[in-house]
Amino acid sequence: xxxxxxxxxxxxxxxxxxxxxxxxxxxxxxxxxxxxxxxxxxxxxxxxxxxxxxxxxxxxxxxxxxxxxxxxxxxxxxxxxxxxxxxxxxxxxxxxxxxxxxxxxxxxxxxxxxxxxxxxxxxxxxxxxxxxxxxxxxxxxxxxxxxxxxxxxxxxxxxxxxxxxxxxxxxxxxxxxxxxxxxxxxxxxxxxxxxxxxxxxxxxxxxxxxxxxxxxxxxxxxxxxxxxxxxxxxxxxxxxxxxxxxxxxxxxxxxxxxxxxxxxxxxxxxxxxxxxxxxxxxxxxxxxxxxxxxxxxxxxxxxxxxxxxxxxxxxxxxxxxxxxxxxxxxxxxxxxxxxxxxxxxxxxxx
Ligand SMILES: NC(=O)c1ccc[n+]([C@@H]2O[C@H](COP(=O)([O-])OP(=O)(O)OC[C@H]3O[C@@H](n4cnc5c(N)ncnc54)[C@H](OP(=O)(O)O)[C@@H]3O)[C@@H](O)[C@H]2O)c1
Numbered sequence: 001x002x003x004x005x006x007x008x009x010x011x012x013x014x015x016x017x018x019x020x021x022x023x024x025x026x027x028x029x030x031x032x033x034x035x036x037x038x039x040x041x042x043x044x045x046x047x048x049x050x051x052x053x054x055x056x057x058x059x060x061x062x063x064x065x066x067x068x069x070x071x072x073x074x075x076x077x078x079x080x081x082x083x084x085x086x087x088x089x090x091x092x093x094x095x096x097x098x099x100x101x102x103x104x105x106x107x108x109x110x111x112x113x114x115x116x117x118x119x120x121x122x123x124x125x126x127x128x129x130x131x132x133x134x135x136x137x138x139x140x141x142x143x144x145x146x147x148x149x150x151x152x153x154x155x156x157x158x159x160x161x162x163x164x165x166x167x168x169x170x171x172x173x174x175x176x177x178x179x180x181x182x183x184x185x186x187x188x189x190x191x192x193x194x195x196x197x198x199x200x201x202x203x204x205x206x207x208x209x210x211x212x213x214x215x216x217x218x219x220x221x222x223x224x225x226x227x228x229x230x231x232x233x234x235x236x237x238x239x240x241x242x243x244x245x246x247x248x249x250x251x252x253x254x255x256x257x258x259x260x261x262x263x264x265x266x267x268x269x270x271x272x273x274x275x276x277x278x279x280x281x282x283x284x285x286x287x288x289x290x291x292x293x294x295x296x297x298x299x300x301x302x303x304x305x306x307x308x309x310x311x312x313x314x315x316x317x318x319x320x321x322x323x324x325x326x327x328x329x330x331x332x333x334x335x336x337x338x339x340x341x342x343x344x345x346x347x348x349x350x
Pocket of ligand 1: 019038039088090132202290
């Protein structure tokens with residue numbers, strides 16, 4: 001693998017996931033070499049097969065256990081790694097065991113990747129970006145919190161002890177908060193490591209997968225939410241008030257590697273939305289011919305234009321500092337449903 005003509009080599013964990021795949025695409029298109037980590041060789045190969053145009057700049061390393069520093073040694077062995085994006089983290093909202101399935105891999109995995117950068121990076125790693133979440137920002141116990149605006153200054157107050165026995169959503173949110181907090185604490189106690197940290201905090205991420213979506217069987221939890229609306233009787237009730245497009249989230253990660261002012265900061269990438277507006281926009285797209293006519297009959301109608309009041313999300317810093325441009329929600333809705341419709345057609349033929 002050659003790194004000479006690229007901007008450097010990113011070690012990307014979780015490149016096989018929904019968000020990680022878009023980060024991978026964005027990084028390759030932005031001129032980086034990328035080494036994805038995966039738990040197994042077939043999984044790495046599956047991801048690489050989605051990006052056939054980049055054979056010389058896309059490689060993989062098998063990291064069977066993201067909670068083990070030593071597992072990362074082969075990924076750094078050739079001294080190529082200059083940047084790290086840590087997107088791997090369990091995204092499950094119905095864990096069997098909160099500690100085993102969520103808290104341990106998320107929290108330990110987050111500091112282990114920093115430890116590995118320090119131990120095996122040969123002083124070459126310049127910057128680390130981690131995929132955190134709006135889950136790390138929001139105080140769920142405050143509910144709808146009408147009139148409040150969440151910014152990067154807010155932290156989810158949930159503790160490990162609460163999370164260990166909480167419901168799945170609370171535990172997931174805690175896994176993200178405690179993982180991010182752990183990374184900042186690690187940076188605080190390792191001030192001379194030679195690399196900076198930026199964290200990206202999106203709410204629900206919608207939008208397309210970077211590679212061809214061939215099945216709806218193992219969608220990311222967030223895409224599953226829009227998939228669930230197809231053939232549903234009702235528009236889903238409010239759960240979280242914010243969304244981001246997968247391509248905006250990817251852009252934020254890659255921009256954070258490049259913009260000097262990104263180091264030491266967390267960025268919310270996201271804006272307010274409601275499921276009702278998603279449904280309204282999908283119907284509008286059907287009327288305009290941007291989604292198939294028959295698809296309109298498979299969507300609930302709900303109460304057109306209804307906007308239930310809740311907190312707001314301020315995702316403006318990511319535009320001001322990193323230059324990330326937000327898309328129209330309509331584009332996100334159309335692109336997500338086009339991909340889901342195509343995947344369902346492929347499933348029906350199989
Ligand atoms: N989608 C959203 O709405 C959203 C919002 C905010 C933040 N995020 C964050 O974005 C990241 C990716 O989420 P996603 O939506 O892309 O979900 P996803 O499609 O399920 O991807 C999760 C990725 O993490 C990896 N992973 C999960 N548990 C792991 C473990 N124990 N060991 C090693 N790798 C593990 C998965 O690897 P395999 O492919 O091997 O399973 C996969 O690559 C996560 O950090 C998530 O918390 C997502």
